[in-house]
Amino acid sequence: MAAMASERQPRVDRRARVVAHAAPQAGLLTRPQIRALGVTAAQLEAEVVADRWRPVGRNTLSVAPARPGDxxxxxxxxLECAPRxxxxxxxxxxxxxxxxxxxxxxxxxxxxxxxxxxxxxxxxxxxxxxxxxxxxxxxxxxxxxxxxxxxxxxxxxxxxxxxxxxxxxxxxxxxxxxxxxxxxxxxxxxxxxxxxxxxxxxxxxxxxxxxxxxGGVHSLNELDFAAHCRTRGLPEPDRQVVTRSPSGSSYLDVRWRRWRVVVEIDGIGHLEPARWIDDSLRHNEIALTGDTVLRIPSLGLRLDPAPHLDTVERALRQAGWSPGTR
Incomplete structure (x- = not known):
């Protein structure tokens, strides 16, 4: 009886050692990892046959339950895709x-x-x-x-x-x-x-x-936007126009003074809460003077300019512009 107990003890110790090493890996170990823990090929296969360790891939076994969140x-x-x-x-x-x-x-x-x-x-x-x-x-x-x-x-x-x-x-x-x-x-x-x-x-x-x-200088900035307008046959806009409001002076990226259409080209930095709020207040002031204010993300222009330019063209037409107008 004592001999049988002593024989079981190494098996228990071996399994416990394997499980402990598998715990940080969601209960999984590769065959080489198991063998490196002193488990022979025969011992490994015996655990698989006994359904204590379960193959979950060509080279990986589940030897313990995964922990919550694993x-x-x-x-x-x-583990399964790593080169040997x-x-x-x-x-x-x-x-x-x-x-x-x-x-x-x-x-x-x-x-x-x-x-x-x-x-x-x-x-x-x-x-x-x-x-x-x-x-x-x-x-x-x-x-x-x-x-x-x-x-x-x-x-x-x-x-x-x-x-x-x-x-x-x-x-x-x-x-x-x-x-x-x-x-x-x-x-x-x-x-x-x-x-x-x-x-x-x-x-x-x-x-x-x-x-x-x-937040650096946009490679698709006001000059690039003007080039898009020329390609579309839209009138050349004014750029970096100074505007004044009760809160002070500021610059507008693009404005067609004659048709009172303003375009602001927003970089990623404009999405920051403080800047977004300031921009909104400034644009509201501009709108109250009678201008139409369009905001276009620079990223949108870079990836797909057509729908943004469609909007600009509609705004200009509604304000009285038509192709051929000087």
Whole structure:
């Protein structure tokens, strides 16, 4: 009896050791991780046959229940898709793109149920399970990955990844803006990561959007807007017009004095609460003098100018302008 008890004790200790190591990984371990804990291949298979450890992928087993709040799907994506590593070595794969941003606190953007995982280019990661998309990237750097807890790309890296992998330019711009507005990351580290992107069709767009977010001089500013007007056959506007109100003097971005139409081109900084309130008060004062005030986001003009220019043209026509009018 004593011999049987002593035989059971090592098994219990072994299981407890495995469960303890799996706890921070939503109850999941890879086979190499389990073997690195001193479990033989035969012992591992015995636990599987006894249904105490359950395979959940080609290389990953569930050895304990996930804790409340654990994202087992994220852990499975990283563990299952990582290139084969030496026994016990940390896998060279990480949550990336939108998934890594959501894990860092980004809110309000749907991930379509996909888990994005990055791995080094030509590392031949394992075929991903359903719902996981693996991105083999030439831009992989070990220092870009946060390895405390669930491996994930640093927020600035994840933001650039998400923008580069987005389905549309509009979605890419929204991700970049949202990450900064929600303080998931900041301008300087984003700019540093973007500087490392040498070949991508969105490189110029993302640099321009980041410049807008930073509150610098807009690359699509009043002069660019005037060029859009000329292309559409609209009259040349006055720019940086001084206006006076009870609260003092201010500049208007664009105004057609003859037709009393004003256009304000708003950068990202105009969305800040204090500035938004000041702008609203100023524009109300202008409207009370009889001008029509249109506000157009610079990001909207950059991505899709046509509907904004349609609105401007309607305002001018309603004020009496027609093509050919001097």
């Amino acid at each position: 994202r087992a799907d994220w852990w499975l994506g990283v 590593a030496a026994s016990g070595a940390r896998p060279r794969a990480a949550l990336a793109g939108l998934t890594a941003l959501i894990s860092a606190g980004l809110r309000g953007i749907d991930d379509d149920g996909l888990v994005h995982v990055a791995a080094p280019k030509s590392s031949h990661p394992v075929r991903p399970p359903a719902g996981v998309r693996v991105h083999e990237t030439r831009r992989w750097r070990d220092e870009d990955v946060l390895t405390t807890g669930l491996p994930r790309a640093r927020p600035e890296v994840a933001t650039v990844q998400a923008a580069l992998w987005a389905r549309t330019d509009r979605e890419a711009s929204l991700l970049l803006v949202s990450a900064v507005q929600q303080r998931v990351t900041t301008i300087d580290p984003l700019a540093a990561v973007l500087d490392r992107v040498q070949r991508d069709r969105r490189r110029t767009l993302l640099r321009a959007v980041l410049h807008d977010v930073a």
